[in-house]
Amino acid sequence: MADISVWTEKYRPQKFEDLEGQKQIIKRVKAFVEAKNMPHLLFAGPAGSGKTTLALIVAKTLFGDSWRDNFLELNASDERGIDVVRQKVKSFARTRAFSGDFKIIFLDEADALTRDAQQALRRTMEQFTQTCRFILSCNYSSKIIDPIQSRCAIFRFKNREQEDLKNAVEKIAKEEKLKINDKAIEALFDVSQGDLRKVMNVLQASAMIDKDINDKLVYETVAETRPQDVQKILQLAIQGKFQDSRNFLLDMILKQGLSSLDVVKSIQKELWNLKISDEAKIDMVQKCAEIEFRLVEGSDSFIQLEALLASFYGKK
Ligand SMILES: Nc1ncnc2c1ncn2[C@@H]1O[C@H](COP(=O)(O)OP(=O)(O)OP(=O)(O)O)[C@@H](O)[C@H]1O
Ligand SMILES: [Mg+2]
Numbered sequence: 001m002a003d004i005s006v007w008t009e010k011y012r013p014q015k016f017e018d019l020e021g022q023k024q025i026i027k028r029v030k031a032f033v034e035a036k037n038m039p040h041l042l043f044a045g046p047a048g049s050g051k052t053t054l055a056l057i058v059a060k061t062l063f064g065d066s067w068r069d070n071f072l073e074l075n076a077s078d079e080r081g082i083d084v085v086r087q088k089v090k091s092f093a094r095t096r097a098f099s100g101d102f103k104i105i106f107l108d109e110a111d112a113l114t115r116d117a118q119q120a121l122r123r124t125m126e127q128f129t130q131t132c133r134f135i136l137s138c139n140y141s142s143k144i145i146d147p148i149q150s151r152c153a154i155f156r157f158k159n160r161e162q163e164d165l166k167n168a169v170e171k172i173a174k175e176e177k178l179k180i181n182d183k184a185i186e187a188l189f190d191v192s193q194g195d196l197r198k199v200m201n202v203l204q205a206s207a208m209i210d211k212d213i214n215d216k217l218v219y220e221t222v223a224e225t226r227p228q229d230v231q232k233i234l235q236l237a238i239q240g241k242f243q244d245s246r247n248f249l250l251d252m253i254l255k256q257g258l259s260s261l262d263v264v265k266s267i268q269k270e271l272w273n274l275k276i277s278d279e280a281k282i283d284m285v286q287k288c289a290e291i292e293f294r295l296v297e298g299s300d301s302f303i304q305l306e307a308l309l310a311s312f313y314g315k316k
Helices: 023-034 049-069 082-093 115-127 164-174 184-191 195-209 215-221 227-238 242-256 259-273 278-296 301-311
Strands: 039-046 073-076 103-108 134-136 152-156
Touching: 023 049, 039 049, 049 073, 049 103, 049 134, 049 184, 073 082, 073 115, 082 103, 082 115, 082 227, 103 164, 134 259, 164 184, 164 195, 184 195, 184 215, 195 215, 227 259, 227 301, 242 301, 259 278, 259 301
Parallel strands: 039 134, 039 152, 073 103, 103 134
Antiparallel strands: none
């Protein structure tokens, strides 16, 4: 039977031991869980850095099989305002926890709440402190009002280092019988910037095309440019080999189905790796910004990209 499960769920770590990276955070949270006592927690960090995963592990470790009865997940930006949140919290908090002394309420995207809503949340947190612990998740802790911050132990999540990502990818590769080389892992890191969710989605999409995964396949899957291709285009343009540069670019766009905005972004990213002066790089970045603006405004994209390449001539 075909395997239709989504890898981000299939391989979501279920225990503390399965987690890659963030050793310090895990150690502190684990200590709370082992003591069967914890304050409210605030998890801050970028998308795909493992906040939801850790909150679920806390609940599963504390409550075992009955974790679902003791864990309420709410999304602050989905719900129609704080009143809905409070109603749900109230009815959930009314009954005692089946096992242990408290239940857990996980409020995702807490930074989507307005300041007034956060004030209301703060009162709710106080009201149910006897029976509930809150785990709040947000991208930016600065958007959470001070009175809430001071009631929580704060954990700052970062995106994963390449080494942690490699471990996670290799585990999946083994399970799914994939062949994957170091270059492909580097490419995964490059396109995801350490966002594990993106890594898994790209990996799964690549594996649907070919079980033998290399960097080219990864870049094609996300319709991103390969850094070395962009380098080549830039170098040709700088050397004045305009035709070659242009043809190579066109080829890349057509074969990989890239949008012109994707191309400008990757040129802007890659030009910092050229061996030319900083002044020249700054000129080029400004030119990229100008072209990006024109593209957004709806100019003919290939003319704009040609103009961009032409402007790079003679930079050193
Ligand atoms: N420490 C980890 N080790 C291995 N895989 C992980 C780890 N943390 C998370 N993952 C994987 O990365 C994916 C994204 O994690 P998660 O959903 O927890 O991110 P998040 O921080 O809640 O993101 P968002 O802010 O977008 O909600 C999960 O599907 C999970 O499989
Ligand atoms: Mg999440």
